[in-house]
Amino acid sequence: MLRLRQLAPPPRRLLRHAGSAAASSIRTLHSTPPACRPAGLSGTPASASPWVGWPRVASLPYGLSAQARPLHTSPPSRAPLTPFMLADIGEGVTECEVIQWFVKEGDPVEEFGKICEVQSDKATVEITSRFEGTIRKLYYQVGDMAQVGKPLVDIEVASGGVAPVAAAAPEPSWTAAASSASASSAPSAPSATTNPDVLATPGVRRLAREMGIDLALVTPTGRGQRITKEDLHHYTGSGPSAASAAPSALSTPTPTPTTPMPGSAPVPEPTTVPDTTDVPLTAFQKAMFKSMTRSLQIPHFGYSDEINIDAVLAFRAEINRLLASARENHDPALATYADLKKITVMPIFLKAMSLALKPFPLLNAQLVTPAGGTGEADAAGASLRFRRAHHIGVAMDTPVGLIVPNVKHCEQKSLLEIALELERLKRLAKQGALSRSDLADGTITLSNIGAIGGTVLHPVLVESTLCIGALGQAQTLPRYHPIVPGKKELELRPTQVMQVSFNADHRVVDGATVARFVQLWKRYLEHPSLLSVTTV
Structure with missing residues (x-):
């Protein structure tokens, strides 16, 4: 039997004029694969066709072809999935803890909409979406450590949006899968470590989870009935769990030695409970571990001196009197600082340091080495x-540990502007809400560890800086002073003094440079009137 002549598909106008039965047969023919066409239309004997019962088409309108076209029955393709990577949120930060999710799988998300909140060793940050679409996968649970540069969520980008080329999501490790499976398959009662009614920072909640402590059972001693790390350690030493885990020697009777009966099983030796507990490092401690290990490869040069701070304390008292008077009298000259109730000595120390840095720019510089190397090569x-x-x-010093935000552009700010910025940083540090910009790009560091205690200190350099200073505790000590300025006669009187300690990178900074810098800084502090006459 001859094959029908292959012609072009029928124009739409012919389909409109064709009868209903013919049009139906035409559609059937054009949507049938070649192997399933009715016999007599493709040159195949009727007996060889599995579709014997199909209706025959006696004739086709002019221009119609018996050549079949395949029928596409697959569902419409969905929008592309875009892995949303966790971006770098701070210098040296490689991982951070997921504190809470604002979305779940299947939820729509808008551009710049909040996805989750994470906490690194330096700050708590809210992660927002760069795309509009639908959340299809969450890669972490609350409390997991998310890796910087790895997928955080998968987003099905809305139609019309342009999804960037992103790396494929990595396969989860068996440890992550096991923890996810155990968390999802083992229902449990709500834990106080995630209960918002219990006042504790995210770092304390994570430590409680690692130690297996229910925060509802811990007695808070922090400000505003907040649970601190010290409360957790105190609880493990005297709490119910410790008491139940380690039987008391008073409540446990001493076993009496007995002679075993013939044929009886031997009496087992009493087991002892170990008096040590292994606790994994927190994210903050891991970051400090890595940073300090690298920092201590730098050869440090130390320098200490004593500063008479009587003049600094008098200068601060005068500024605080001016601030109080300005609030009472609505002085327009200080209207900008109406929210500044009083200042500490720290803004004075920072402004004096900035002025002392001008002749010694080396101490504000950064040593750049190939791949951060420290060797001779x-x-x-x-x-x-x-x-x-x-x-x-x-x-x-914060509830989650020591952090180092920096006051930007001290060389451009006045003393009171520095004081305002310090108050802002302190407030955000207590809330765990410092931003990445608050923590990045520091050029030199000053520690006020003396507020807790200590005199002569040994601060450790940060990799990106060449000099660091530390303030010791203020002390009232007897010191000799001239009876008449400029004369040799001396008298002994009580004096407020403070030990200051500096360390510098001895690879590029010599001791004489540090000594001259500290002496100039000391002069500004012992004669603070110079701060008001020196160019900002």
Whole structure:
């Protein structure tokens, strides 16, 4: 039997004029694969066709072809999935803890909409979406450590949006899968470590989870009935769990030695409970572990001196009197600082340091070495990066640990502007809400560890800086002073003094440079009137 002549598909106008039965047969023919066409239309004997019962088409309108076209029955393709990577949220941060999710799988998300909140060793950050679409997969649970540069969520980008080329999501490790499976398959009662009614920072909640402590059972001693890390350690030493885990010697009767009966099983030796507990490092401690290990490869040069701070304390008292008078009298000259109730000595120390840095720009520079190397072979490619801005870091003790935000552009700010910025950083540090910009790009550091205690200190350099200072505890000590300024006669009187300690990178900074810098800084502090006459 001859094959029908292959012709072009029928124009739409012929289909409109064809009868209903013919049009139906035409559609059937054009949507049938070649192997399933009715016999007599493709040259195949009727007996060879599995579709014997199909209706025959006696004739086709002019221009119609018996050549079949395949029928596509697959569902319409969905929008592409875009892995949303966790971006770098701070210098040296490689992982951070997921504190809470604002979305779940299947939820729509808008551009710049909140996805989750994460906490690193330096700050708590809210992650927002760069796309509009639908959340299809969450890669972490609350409490997991998310890796920087790895997928955080998968987003099905809305139609019309342009999805960037992103790396494929990595396969989860068996440890992550096991923890996810155990968390999803083992229902449990709500834990107090995630209960918002219990006041504790995210770092304390994570430590409680790692130690297996229910925060509802811990007695808070922090400000505002907040649970601190010390409360957790105190609980493990005297709480119910410790008491139940380690039987008391008073409540446990001493076994009496007995002679075993013939044929009886031997009496087992009493087991002892170990008096040590292994606790994994927190994310903050891991980051500090890595940072300090690298920092201690730098050869440190130390320098200490004593500063008479009587004049600084009098200068601060005068400024605080002016601030109080300005609030009472609505002085327009100080209207900008109406929210500044009083200042500490720290803004004075920072402004004096910025002025002292001007003749010694080396101490504000950064040593750049190939791949951060510290060996002799790295000296050939090393260079010094001088920085005009004075971004002075201030070490702060917070509930999650020591963090070092910095006051930007101290060389451009007045003393009161520095005081305002310090108050803002302190407030955010207590809330765990410092931003990445608050923590990045520090050029030199000053620690006020003496507020807790200690005199002569040994601060450790940060990799990106060449100098760090630490303030010791203020003390009232007897010191000799001239009876008449400029005369040799001396008298002994009580004096407020403070030990200050500096360390510098001895690879590029010599001792004489540090000594001259500290002496100039000391002069500004012992004669604070110079701060008001020196160019900002």
